[in-house]
Amino acid sequence: MPELSEGGGQAGLVRAIQQRVKYPMRALRYGIQGQSEVSFVVAPDGSVRRVKIMRSLEADTDSAVVQAVRQLPRLAPGVQFGKSVACVLTAPITFQLDGLSRLARSKRPVPAADSLQLYTAVEQMPIYQGKLGYKGLAADLNAEYLRLRAESGCFVPSTNLGLLVTVGPGGTLYDVQRVQHDPKEYDVLRAEYGDAVAVQEEEDLPPACLALLAQAARNLPRVAPAFANGKRVAMRLQLTLLAPDK
Template sequence: MPQLPGGGGSSAIVSAIQSRVTYPLEALKRRITGRVFVSFTVSASGIVGDAQVVKGIGGGCDESVLNAVQQLPQFIPGRQAGQPVPVRFTVPVTFQITAPTAELAADTTQQIYTLVQQMPELPGGGGLAAITRAVQRAVVQPAAALASRQVDKVFVSFIVGPSGVVRDIKVVKGVNTDYNTAALSAVQHLPRFVGGKLLGRPVSVSFTVPVEFGRSVRIR
């Protein structure tokens, strides 16, 4: 069977798609949850194509999954009788809301600040340095980065809402598609924050962090 560069079988493929999925704002507002089943072909050369939603749930989730599949790296192709052959997959992608509706509504309507008296923090604290380290630890370095002698940086912005939910993740300064996608995926894996406060009131706060790529990158 075709494999991702790092192996891991079908579970790794599902995880790779899931990590590239962004929960659409419309789906969050309407509290749409469930599983999208997507079908795609890995060609004899390992290229992903012909992605189709077999069973969708709407709210922009179907389109988000198709976009995630298009971002998959080139596979190690499957073989039959020793010869490379095209193989078709159908996999589920899960959409699940963990924050209450009221919190999600607040997170999408509050004024956004860049500096407040009590900044949002990860559960273990540590400020911005801890946030940057957590993102860097979550990065899966693309093959090109592992072969590169130089260090490249992708700058990613995101908002931490009053309830600590991370949203609106964007690349503000990118390098290439693979690096940008890996950086966005790393931020999506951040845990829920302890929300920020201004004058004792929960508020939304924006962050911009660098994500480094290259074989010499070390987590500090």
């Protein structure tokens, strides 16, 4: 798969994008936090093209993510059968504020909704084990799934799998889903690059294994939920189930 010239895999690539994201002043002023998802193509020459927001937070934050991806240096391209190929990548980008209560900002109400609606923009992001960010949550979910699958016979993925997990208003984790790529994207790439396109073979999680992932999520400690309009609300996060050798 494509990566930075110094290596680091997909995790390093996501970090590089995250480090280049400049928090928009308007989002800082109003305390906007949440997750967006960006898709982009790494061409056979390592250039980054076709940057597209797959899951929007707000216009200003979306623009900041697109700009950050376009600032990436030329990458080491994906390789298939010894030949450089075009690859489609997606990355979750998180906007979160440390010391939110200490920031002087105008009050901007988050759109009202009942607690079962999934929020994207919130006043406070979910917190796991006392920390903002979801590296620990993803690692614990991964470890718990591997523990349970040893007894169930569910397979271990050979590639990283993107997951969507909902943090409920009570802090429980539920509604685990797979992140799916748009197959039409590959048709567009084939028209431009011909055979020099790496079609990512996404392993499909059987229903029993997806249910096991949901059980693993329920077994984890509760998460401090997101807050919007001063109330606990549900929010969907994107996590990654890592292949054992990643």
